[in-house]
Amino acid sequence: MPGALAPGDSDSGAHHTAPARRRSGSIAWESIVDQLPFGLVILSPQQEVIHENAVCRQMLGNGIREKGGVEAWLSNLCPDREHEEKVIASWREHVWRNQLTRTFSLKGSDEKLREIEFRSSLQPDGGITLVLQDVTQERRAEETLRHGKLKFRALFSHLESGTILIDRRGRIVDANPVFQKLVGVTINRLRLTSLTDLLGTNDFNAVAQSEESLFEKSSIRPDDIESRDVTIKTVSGEKSARLTLCPVGDAEGPPLMGLYLLERIGQEESEEKWATKFRAVAKRAQALLDVVPDLILLVDRDLTLADFSSPPRSWEKLKPDASWKGQTLDRTWPVLGGLLENTRDQILNDGKTVHAELKSCGSAFLVTLGACGDEQLIAVVREMDVAIPMPPAEVENQPAPVIDRTEAQHHFRNQLQLVTSLFSLEPQESAARDAFLRWQIRLRCVAQACPEGEETEMAIVPLLRAIADEVCSLLGRGAGQREVVVSGAEHLGIGMQQATAMSLLAGEVMRLVVCGQKPASGPQLFLDVSAEPTGGFRMNAKTGPVAKFSFSGKEGETEILEVLSRQIQGRLEVPVGVDPRDEWALVVPPIEV
Numbered sequence: 001m002p003g004a005l006a007p008g009d010s011d012s013g014a015h016h017t018a019p020a021r022r023r024s025g026s027i028a029w030e031s032i033v034d035q036l037p038f039g040l041v042i043l044s045p046q047q048e049v050i051h052e053n054a055v056c057r058q059m060l061g062n063g064i065r066e067k068g069g070v071e072a073w074l075s076n077l078c079p080d081r082e083h084e085e086k087v088i089a090s091w092r093e094h095v096w097r098n099q100l101t102r103t104f105s106l107k108g109s110d111e112k113l114r115e116i117e118f119r120s121s122l123q124p125d126g127g128i129t130l131v132l133q134d135v136t137q138e139r140r141a142e143e144t145l146r147h148g149k150l151k152f153r154a155l156f157s158h159l160e161s162g163t164i165l166i167d168r169r170g171r172i173v174d175a176n177p178v179f180q181k182l183v184g185v186t187i188n189r190l191r192l193t194s195l196t197d198l199l200g201t202n203d204f205n206a207v208a209q210s211e212e213s214l215f216e217k218s219s220i221r222p223d224d225i226e227s228r229d230v231t232i233k234t235v236s237g238e239k240s241a242r243l244t245l246c247p248v249g250d251a252e253g254p255p256l257m258g259l260y261l262l263e264r265i266g267q268e269e270s271e272e273k274w275a276t277k278f279r280a281v282a283k284r285a286q287a288l289l290d291v292v293p294d295l296i297l298l299v300d301r302d303l304t305l306a307d308f309s310s311p312p313r314s315w316e317k318l319k320p321d322a323s324w325k326g327q328t329l330d331r332t333w334p335v336l337g338g339l340l341e342n343t344r345d346q347i348l349n350d351g352k353t354v355h356a357e358l359k360s361c362g363s364a365f366l367v368t369l370g371a372c373g374d375e376q377l378i379a380v381v382r383e384m385d386v387a388i389p390m391p392p393a394e395v396e397n398q399p400a401p402v403i404d405r406t407e408a409q410h411h412f413r414n415q416l417q418l419v420t421s422l423f424s425l426e427p428q429e430s431a432a433r434d435a436f437l438r439w440q441i442r443l444r445c446v447a448q449a450c451p452e453g454e455e456t457e458m459a460i461v462p463l464l465r466a467i468a469d470e471v472c473s474l475l476g477r478g479a480g481q482r483e484v485v486v487s488g489a490e491h492l493g494i495g496m497q498q499a500t501a502m503s504l505l506a507g508e509v510m511r512l513v514v515c516g517q518k519p520a521s522g523p524q525l526f527l528d529v530s531a532e533p534t535g536g537f538r539m540n541a542k543t544g545p546v547a548k549f550s551f552s553g554k555e556g557e558t559e560i561l562e563v564l565s566r567q568i569q570g571r572l573e574v575p576v577g578v579d580p581r582d583e584w585a586l587v588v589p590p591i592e593v
Contacts, residue, residue, distance in 0.1 A: 041056055047070055075088065101120075119132075165260075175190050305324050441508075445470070460529050464484075472514065502568050522546075536590045
């Protein structure tokens with residue numbers, strides 16, 4: 001056991017006095033730490049449990065002390081032998097010896113697999129303090145968002161219609177290859193303009209007015225789609241096209257972006273040509289379904305199964321077949337039928353998306369339900385990794401409670417629209433690993449800016465420290481304070497509407513310094529936040545003695561920083577006489593509400 005002393009070692013007696021001193025008069029502080037919202041464990045230099053709070057014991061159904069120590073406890077929680085060896089090796093090398101943050105997949109007493117984050121800090125006597133947090137939902141959200149981004153990008157790039165994405169100011173954020181080929185303009189040039197600049201004189205005002213009307217709406221309705229025939233300017237002259245504007249955003253909030261679809265108006269195409277197009281679309285759609293590890297069901301309003309797509313691999317417990325088509329779900333799969341019966345009106349009438357966990361056939365399934373037009377619902381079902389045994393008396397046709405979306409979750413999804421738009425500003429030559437790291441950092445930053453309650457303002461300095469921890473943990477360098485030193489007025493805050501852009505900007509600044517350097521003995525970045533005399537605040541970012549701002553594509557990465565600065569109505573500047581590789585400053589004036 002790492003760090004442990006074998007029986008009979010000469011200094012074992014000296015170490016046993018420290019726990020005794022800690023236990024003296026410990027009743028008061030033990031009752032306090034039992035109220036903490038996270039697991040807390042204090043270990044001696046021999047890995048003996050000095051204290052573990054109530055949350056640690058409840059998190060996975062049993063405590064460390066009752067299992068005979070940390071490694072025995074971890075072994076009991078691992079689902080198989082191979083996984084156990086990896087977890088124990090990582091615990092010894094990363095968490096115990098080097099105090100790095102690691103996340104382990106562990107199985108609780110309820111047989112559910114959870115993602116538990118371990119953070120350790122060294123104590124003066126050689127022991128450690130261990131903080132445990134259940135991050136299962138955050139990890140699942142990250143995976144879902146990653147799959148969603150890849151699917152959206154695949155569909156956006158391969159649509160045969162010209163497609164562009166615009167922000168609330170009408171500027172082009174992205175355009176697919178078909179649109180670029182149609183107008184004969186590259187994406188870099190398109191981002192410097194707006195769609196209305198490419199329209200004929202007679203169409204300019206009408207389309208601009210439609211955009212303005214769209215973004216003034218307080219919420220999105222299914223009929224908020226407008227089409228018109230326009231004349232569009234291309235390098236080879238003007239061409240007629242059918243233009244359709246669709247809002248992008250959450251159904252219960254204002255549109256965050258707009259999506260334009262452009263169809264050429266020309267000669268009638270032959271039936272064979274249309275048939276070829278439909279076959280190509282069907283082939284791509286089938287290819288997309290084949291790589292999705294889910295069961296997808298298309299259900300009519302009366303709960304009749306209209307069609308379904310089986311998962312790529314056969315599920316052991318649930319095996320839908322051709323006999324399901326045309327049957328009602330209360331006969332083929334009563335548990336899902338009951339859930340749809342209870343939520344059908346919310347989905348079809350109110351446009352809501354419902355997430356739920358179902359227990360059926362001895363397994364657990366994650367289900368997402370939504371409307372897909374023509375009075376039909378779509379159900380996406382994913383089998384969970386760990387089977388959950390059902391009591392003999394359990395009635396399968398009783399649906400699990402529906403997990404309602406909270407206000408914070410709605411805000412979180414809206415914020416991710418901004419993250420997706422930043423990918424269009426990436427340098428095209430970025431390596432795949434760097435792009436993946438950027439995506440992870442941005443997701444972690446957005447999560448930190450998500451409000452936990454009804455707060456209207458977020459403290460800046462604590463936010464920066466939390467982001468530093470996330471960035472450094474992704475690089476395997478432990479707590480953020482070792483790499484990034486954050487100082488300044490703790491009371492300074494920023495409104496929740498600007499907190500997302502602020503967190504993303506901080507993440508980009510840290511990434512440009514910390515990710516581009518080799519680990520060093522001292523801090524690599526100093527962030528200081530101070531109040532401006534006229535109101536607002538200033539954030540100075542200065543590199544350490546051996547670090548620099550490292551740009552892989554300076555023009556694109558600088559543009560990202562500027563875009564995020566404008567989102568919070570601030571500006572970036574380099575102090576006079578200073579090398580831009582050493583220091584930057586963000587100045588934010590008072591933000592008018």
